[in-house]
Amino acid sequence: MTAIKISIITVCYNAGATIERCIQSVVNQQHPGLEYIVIDGGSTDHTLPIINKYRQYITRFISEPDGGIYQAINKGLELATGDVIGILNADDQFAAGDILKQVGNAFVTQHCDVVYGDIDFVNADGRVTRRWRSGGYRHGAFNRGWMPPHPSFYALKKLYDNFGPYSNNYGTAADYELMLRFIHTHQSSVYYLPRVMVCMQIGGASNGNLKKRILAWKNDYRAMKTHGILWPALVLIIKPLRKLKQYLS
Template sequence: MHDLKISVITVCYNAQSTIEQSILSVISQDYDNIEYIIIDGASSDNTVPIIKKHEKDVQRFISEPDKGIYDAMNKGIALAQGDVIGILNADDFFAGNHVLNDIANAFANNHAEIVYGDLDYIKPGGSIIRKWRTGQYKKGMFNRGWMPPHPTFYCKKTLFEKFGNYSLEFGTAADYELMLRFMHLKQASVYYLQKVLVKMSVGGVSNKNIINRINALLFDLKAMYHNKIIFPPIALLFKPLRKLRQFF
């Protein structure tokens, strides 16, 4: 038994096509001190029956209406009793069975408050279309548009207790704002785990159309100003440009 308890939170809504792959990737981990929490937004498809197939491996499950994905994440955080908390979305899955073991060792061996790693974007069939390789974080990198992949972001529960949860006022940038707050503004100790931790299916709410994309950029800018980025318009310009290297 490992001493460090890791709470993995999956939030979902009408995710019948992907939720089982996410669940299986959690329950097949070779790490033995996991608390698995699923927060469903009152799905109307087959999502809930699929979750209930695996209820013996899920410690906490709620299905009820919510105010969106980040409200659901906050519900999961409120329930979590682990030392470390991470989010695995319903269309994401762990890259292998040893991921949580690696994350636990990274926390234990590096006295870190935050651990993050790399991510692959995949399309149906499993082929990789983008590789997000972040590199080691250094103070000030957020000023140049840098950010880690949120699905690989694991942090001590105490950070939520000290600095707050996901703020709904930042819309689709709530995950970016939280990482910016914890790492850049509050300067929590960080460790980069140089390996692919999560595979993410292509798509996402903020990328569905040009209006959503513009709104996402405005939320990013608001998060930057709120968390004292030095030149937010410049960081906003660099942020999407950094994604280009992920395709090569």
């Protein structure tokens, strides 16, 4: 079986505390067709020296100021030449060395446009605090507050070429809007890989305090309206309630 080429994009800014384990988890992947792109926002801590230790494994590297996470990801998308594209944030890491191998096999054998799986949330000590088990997708699931975890989301490059990159109009909901656009609106074919793909460190730009959470809800609502989600106000309530079981599993 010919290995499908996968582009992994990591964006970072002053990520010296976590970037090394992120990069190491990419380096340790068993998938032979791997392109690794790192986009740094002009870090002023020790992020750059750590990245330089692994330059032989990094296909493309940019370090310059940018307009935030999604603008940086879009820079990576412009550089990506893989058949499939995935995002691994600087404070996240692959859960095992065969993740990309399984992702690539899924695209080849299932003839799908999108592959997604499960993630674990971990604290700074690596202890699992929350488990996101996605389950299989059926069209219309976004109307019931469902969404796949973005760190486990892999899509064919042609989807970005045809339907566009991350939008700067939805703040921290840009990843939710993109998945809505690809899966719900354009009905791309999807395959659920039932395994933990990424360990994601707790925290994030859309959480942290009530003001940020309210802004995230507003951006979610606008994304729902844009893509024709039924009863968006109700879905806005259901969507966070679905997360409760992640703490109980």
